[in-house]
Amino acid sequence: MPFKDIIGQDRAIGFLKNAIRKDRLAHAYLFTGIDGIGKRTTAINLAMVVNCLLPKDWDSCGECLSCRKIQRGNHPDVQIIEPDGQFIRIEQVRELSRSLYFRPIEGKKKVCIIANGEKMQHTAANALLKTLEEPPSHILIVITAPESKDLLPTMVSRCQNIGFNPLAPAIITKRLCEERGLDRRTAHILSFLAEGSLGRALSMDSQSLLEKREYLINEVCNISFREAGKISTFAEAMGKSTDDLLDTLEILKSLIRDIMVLKNAKEGVCPIIHIDCMDKIRDWCKRFSSARLFEIFTTINEAKKAINRNVNRVLVLETMLLTISRGEVRNYA
Incomplete structure (x- = not known):
């Protein structure tokens, strides 16, 4: 996908195109930002640009033989390194480092994209440092990660960091x-x-999320009146899957956010997410104070962070639901 088709990342794309125009590309880049916003797509197109046979306006053509091979994943000079299981292992990095010292076979540069660089084992990251410190002139390395702090500081210092926005x-x-x-x-x-x-x-899955939302709307309405045994049952049902649970908590948080917006913000300043649930949201506005809503929102947010740290899901949810019913803030640190 050429740069011109990548949406919402004008600043990052502009920075790269300017470097290409001035022939001042760095030997290594670190693309940071949340998943699903174009980091990998941009990295692949950067590999296409530096090896494109018919570049135009500092962008790839997307149609020449080199571009097509890179898009299909079979260009001999472009590698994508991904976690082998949970981690990027030292064996992967050692093999990569050896291959990078050979001259390109077909293209102008050898390009390596290390996806999810935060999953590099410590030994693997250290093994990559020598290549980053003494890079051959014909290589380009792009590492993607959520945040620079997820990588070794010594590695970050040897890359040019480009942030990608949500x-x-x-x-x-x-x-x-x-x-x-x-x-x-x-x-x-x-x-x-x-x-x-x-x-x-x-x-x-839009249908599944909307069904979860309807279930949560009914649960949130009654949560203050639940007995401890019922809260435990609800927590067990919610905690069956981490991925589903994070979606569920995000829906719950967004519902509370809407109530806070409607209760405190001037009309039209902040958009309501669940616009089709206005009757319920207006009802909750009458039932909860601003302070209580803030406590509930904070509690949900803390629970989400705890689950991301692999704390026991059911215990976190039970504590969260009991805390919400009492209107107190719980810190899971």
Whole structure:
């Protein structure tokens, strides 16, 4: 995909194109940002640009033999390194380092894209340092990761860091309508739940999420009146799958966010996500104070962070639900 077709990353693309125009590309780049916003796509196109047979306007043509091979994943001078299981292992990096010292076979540069660089084992990261410190002139390395702090500081210091921004909900809504044929209301909801990630939005099961939302609306309405035994049962049902649970908590958080917006913000300043649930949201506005809503929102957020750290899901949920019912904030650190 040429740079011109990558949406929502004008600053990052502009920076790269300017470096290409001035013939001042770095030997190594670190692309940081959440998943699903174009880091990998941009890295692949950068490999296409530096090896394109018919470049135009500092971009790849996307059609020459070199570009087609890179898009198909069979160009001999372009490698993509990904985790082998949970990690990128030292054996992968050693083999990569050996291959990079050979001259390109077909292209102008050898390009290596290390996807999910945060999953490099410590020994693998150290093995890559020598190549980053003394790079051959014919190589280009691109590492992708959520944040620079996820990598060794010595590795970060040897790369040029380019941050990628979460995409605006309006951009995601438009793409969901065009690519998945969703109605605008559903696309609007998914665009906010995806938290700026187009990749995540495109992979979401809209029907399942809307069903979860309806279930949560009923549960949230009654949560203050639940007995401890019922809260435990609810927590066990919610905690069966980590991926589903994170989606569920994001929906719950977005519902509380809407109530806070409607209760405190001036009309039209902040968009309501669940616009089709206004009656319920207005009802909750009457039932909860601003302070109580903030406590609930904070509690949900802390629970989500704890689950991302692999804390016991059911215990976190039980504590979260009991805390919400008491209106207290729980810190899981």
